[in-house]
Amino acid sequence: MNVLEFDHASIRIGGHVVLAETSFAIKQGEFIGVLGPNGSGKTTLMRSILGLLRPSAGSIFVFGRTPRRGNALIGYVPQVRTVAPDLRMRGFDFIASSIRGDRWGLPTRGQADRNMIDDSLAAVGALDLAERPLSDMSGGERQRLLLAQALLGEPKLLLLDEPLISLDQRYQETIIELVGRFARERNITVLFSAHELNQLIGALDRVLYLGNGRAALGTVAEVVTSPVLSQLYGTDIDVVHADGHIFVFSRGRDVERHDHLHDHAQDRQHHA
Ligand SMILES: Nc1ncnc2c1ncn2[C@@H]1O[C@H](COP(=O)(O)OP(=O)(O)O)[C@@H](O)[C@H]1O
Numbered sequence: 223m224n225v226l227e228f229d230h231a232s233i234r235i236g237g238h239v240v241l242a243e244t245s246f247a248i249k250q251g252e253f254i255g256v257l258g259p260n261g262s263g264k265t266t267l268m269r270s271i272l273g274l275l276r277p278s279a280g281s282i283f284v285f286g287r288t289p290r291r292g293n294a295l296i297g298y299v300p301q302v303r304t305v306a307p308d309l310r311m312r313g314f315d316f317i318a319s320s321i322r323g324d325r326w327g328l329p330t331r332g333q334a335d336r337n338m339i340d341d342s343l344a345a346v347g348a349l350d351l352a353e354r355p356l357s358d359m360s361g362g363e364r365q366r367l368l369l370a371q372a373l374l375g376e377p378k379l380l381l382l383d384e385p386l387i388s389l390d391q392r393y394q395e396t397i398i399e400l401v402g403r404f405a406r407e408r409n410i411t412v413l414f415s416a417h418e419l420n421q422l423i424g425a426l427d428r429v430l431y432l433g434n435g436r437a438a439l440g441t442v443a444e445v446v447t448s449p450v451l452s453q454l455y456g457t458d459i460d461v462v463h464a465d466g467h468i469f470v471f472s473r474g475r476d477v478e479r480h481d482h483l484h485d486h487a488q489d490r491q492h493h494a
């Protein structure tokens with residue numbers, strides 16, 4: 223069965239068409255790298271899957287049904303964490319506090335709930351974070367905690383929106399490895415958006431590359447080519463393979479890197 227299906231789906235925000243008559247299908251257990259320049263619609267795509275915005279035309283199916291809010295089959299780590307957590311909070315309470323529904327806010331938490339939180343912490347190797355305050359954690363440790371939160375309730379689809387932002391190289395690799403292994407073991411479908419293709423290449427099955435209102439889904443060899451990316455970027459793109467890496471250039475400028483420089487600066491402020 224397709225976990226996710228876009229059938230000639232268009233998504234508009236205000237007057238702006240983010241996706242135009244886009245069709246693709248993703249199967250259970252696939253690890254999909256979601257790529258594309260800043261503003262190409264990676265976050266919007268995830269929000270549409272969550273049922274937070276509807277297509278203006280065409281259809282979207284998630285597990286064969288119209289997207290709806292609060293779908294327990296989906297775990298989500300949003301790109302921008304708008305709620306600044308109380309940094310004195312312990313890891314365990316942070317996870318418990320922000321979960322679906324009010325029952326988590328109740329002072330007496332059932333043993334079953336506690337076990338579930340412990341299981342999700344264990345899954346990302348973060349049991350040691352349960353008792354530690356957020357103020358005491360590195361960026362990588364907090365990212366693990368967010369991941370543990372997304373894993374609660376045993377989702378079958380994980381939407382991870384730029385989870386590598388503002389992490390140093392070592393933590394980036396850890397997070398990718400962790401998500402990849404976890405998803406394989408449990409046959410979970412992953413949509414993992416990122417600035418850069420290279421860091422994800424070892425983990426992904428296919429890429430969903432967005433740009434210019436369009437989307438291309440396929441293997442790296444199928445999608446990350448000069449003709450396909452030139453369409454998506456709306457300008458001549460060169461794809462250069464070197465040193466086991468793939469670089470995407472427009473007129474000699476590395477577009478993946480340059481596009482996102484200001485993004486990183488903003489994120490540093492967010493996380494400071
Ligand atoms: N709340 C919003 N109001 C107006 N425009 C928005 C809003 N959210 C996103 N957009 C626009 O939709 C497009 C896609 O944005 P987004 O999904 O955030 O892209 P990405 O995640 O790939 O950087 C951009 O042109 C952006 O400016």
Ligand SMILES: [Mg+2]
Nearest residue numbers: 264265266301
């Ligand atoms: Mg985004």
